[in-house]
Amino acid sequence: MKDLSNKIIQSIEDQAVRPVPRWQYAAKKILFWIMSVLLVFFSALALALAVYLIQSIDWRVYAMFGYGNMLVFILNAFPYAFIFLLAVFLISAYYFYRKTPKGHKINVSTLVLLLVFSGLGAASMLHILGINREAYFQLARMPFYHQMMFTKEREWSHPDRGLLWGEVVSVSRNDFSLRDMSGKNWKVAYDNSTFFEDRIYSDQGQNVKIIGQRNGIDNFQAKKVQKWDGVMNCNGHRNMMRGGNAGGMMGPRGMMNWK
Amino acid sequence: MDNNQITDWELIQLSNRDSKNFKYIVERYQVRIFRYLKRMAYFSNEDIEDMVQEVFIKVYHSMNDFESTDKFSSLIYRIAHNHLVDRIRRSNSRVKENFFEDEDALMLVRSEINLEADLASQEAVEKIKLAISRLPENYREALVLKFLEEKTIEEIVDILRKPQGTVATLIRRGREMLKNELLKAGIFA
Numbered sequence: 001m002k003d004l005s006n007k008i009i010q011s012i013e014d015q016a017v018r019p020v021p022r023w024q025y026a027a028k029k030i031l032f033w034i035m036s037v038l039l040v041f042f043s044a045l046a047l048a049l050a051v052y053l054i055q056s057i058d059w060r061v062y063a064m065f066g067y068g069n070m071l072v073f074i075l076n077a078f079p080y081a082f083i084f085l086l087a088v089f090l091i092s093a094y095y096f097y098r099k100t101p102k103g104h105k106i107n108v109s110t111l112v113l114l115l116v117f118s119g120l121g122a123a124s125m126l127h128i129l130g131i132n133r134e135a136y137f138q139l140a141r142m143p144f145y146h147q148m149m150f151t152k153e154r155e156w157s158h159p160d161r162g163l164l165w166g167e168v169v170s171v172s173r174n175d176f177s178l179r180d181m182s183g184k185n186w187k188v189a190y191d192n193s194t195f196f197e198d199r200i201y202s203d204q205g206q207n208v209k210i211i212g213q214r215n216g217i218d219n220f221q222a223k224k225v226q227k228w229d230g231v232m233n234c235n236g237h238r239n240m241m242r243g244g245n246a247g248g249m250m251g252p253r254g255m256m257n258w259k
Numbered sequence: 260m261d262n263n264q265i266t267d268w269e270l271i272q273l274s275n276r277d278s279k280n281f282k283y284i285v286e287r288y289q290v291r292i293f294r295y296l297k298r299m300a301y302f303s304n305e306d307i308e309d310m311v312q313e314v315f316i317k318v319y320h321s322m323n324d325f326e327s328t329d330k331f332s333s334l335i336y337r338i339a340h341n342h343l344v345d346r347i348r349r350s351n352s353r354v355k356e357n358f359f360e361d362e363d364a365l366m367l368v369r370s371e372i373n374l375e376a377d378l379a380s381q382e383a384v385e386k387i388k389l390a391i392s393r394l395p396e397n398y399r400e401a402l403v404l405k406f407l408e409e410k411t412i413e414e415i416v417d418i419l420r421k422p423q424g425t426v427a428t429l430i431r432r433g434r435e436m437l438k439n440e441l442l443k444a445g446i447f448a
Contacts, residue, residue, distance in 0.1 A: 001293045004308060005285040008315045012278050017316055019275060022323040101326070104420040 044122030
């Protein structure tokens with residue numbers, strides 16, 4: 001073959017080719033590392049959110065949701081979106097890790113195991129620290145979130161099926177007012193046969209879930225009243241549960257004693 | 260300047276200062292890259308020379324991607340490999356039979372079997388070349404890098420950017436396939 005060196009140098013000069021600066025390669029390498037780590041974190045968050053959603057499902061009342069059997073309910077309640085996101089983030093993390101300088105050297109199975117276990121470890125940490133719960137609150141504030149996802153908020157918003165949850169607005173002798181997720185006010189009646197899991201206060205912000213029966217457009221007869229896990233109000237904001245005596249916050253009947 | 264006394268890393272530093280110094284890198288690697296490209300696909304010598312030029316322009320453009328702890332030849336081969344893949348894809352050209360040099364074909368097969376002197380007749384050589392050209396491209400490339408370019412597994416890992424296990428598998432299966440092809444051709448009983 002001919003000596004091409006002079007021709008190549010001439011082409012480099014004619015085309016004004018310049019070497020890419022070293023810092024650009026360094027930045028690219030750092031970017032790929034950051035993306036790999038971030039994507040593992042996001043996959044862990046997706047997994048932790050899926051776990052939180054499954055954990056927060058009220059399995060005891062699944063039959064009341066109208067699904068009939070457990071399998072149909074599980075298929076409906078399964079957090080597909082988060083599992084899908086988990087897969088997308090993990091695959092992307094795999095791709096970005098492969099692009100790191102030594103990323104091609106590790107075997108496929110080793111890398112997959114490494115990513116899966118890193119994701120599981122991070123998801124466990126997020127779950128233990130309650131970050132998945134916090135993330136869920138943030139997501140739940142997004143418009144249409146409850147329309148798109150199977151959430152307990154949505155499933156407990158079926159007064160026709162006897163399930164209602166909301167924020168207690170005021171309490172009187174035989175009933176209390178409740179504002180549901182859509183902002184609608186309900187008059188919830190109770191009597192001696194109504195089972196109260198705990199005490200209820202009339203001060204705003206306390207959330208309850210009720211099993212009962214709808215008696216008209218905005219009337220509801222309560223059979224069982226339970227705490228709404230104390231995590232959200234109807235607007236999706238954090239609700240600090242008030243325990244013990246909430247001085248000066250009692251309703252007309254004062255503090256009701258839950259049975 | 261005595262090109263042979265200077266390391267690749269030093270040549271890169273010099274080339275960064277003045278593009279004319281890149282000439283020494285070209286002189287050091289052009290024959291190897293020409294031979295590698297020629298072994299990998301059927302193109303005319305003129306086409307291969309054009310490809311060598313394009314490869315070295317790319318090498319010059321991305322030479323700062325090279326770390327002093329790596330082998331610079333692996334970076335050049337990697338760029339040549341990518342360029343070749345791209346070129347084959349663009350030209351949509353199929354690998355033609357008998358594009359291997361006789362000597363290369365025999366050398367590759369010798370890694371597999373002990374050729375009897377009489378087997379190395381022209382007819383046998385043609386059959387061997389045909390058998391090699393029938394190997395899938397990725398297997399053929401692994402064999403070429405290992406047995407003709409005499410690269411270590413570690414270097415092939417960096418050139419093909421594939422894990423060590425995958426490279427080892429490509430070489431092992433490539434050898435098995437080559438053996439089978441040679442069996443079919445009646446070269447290897």
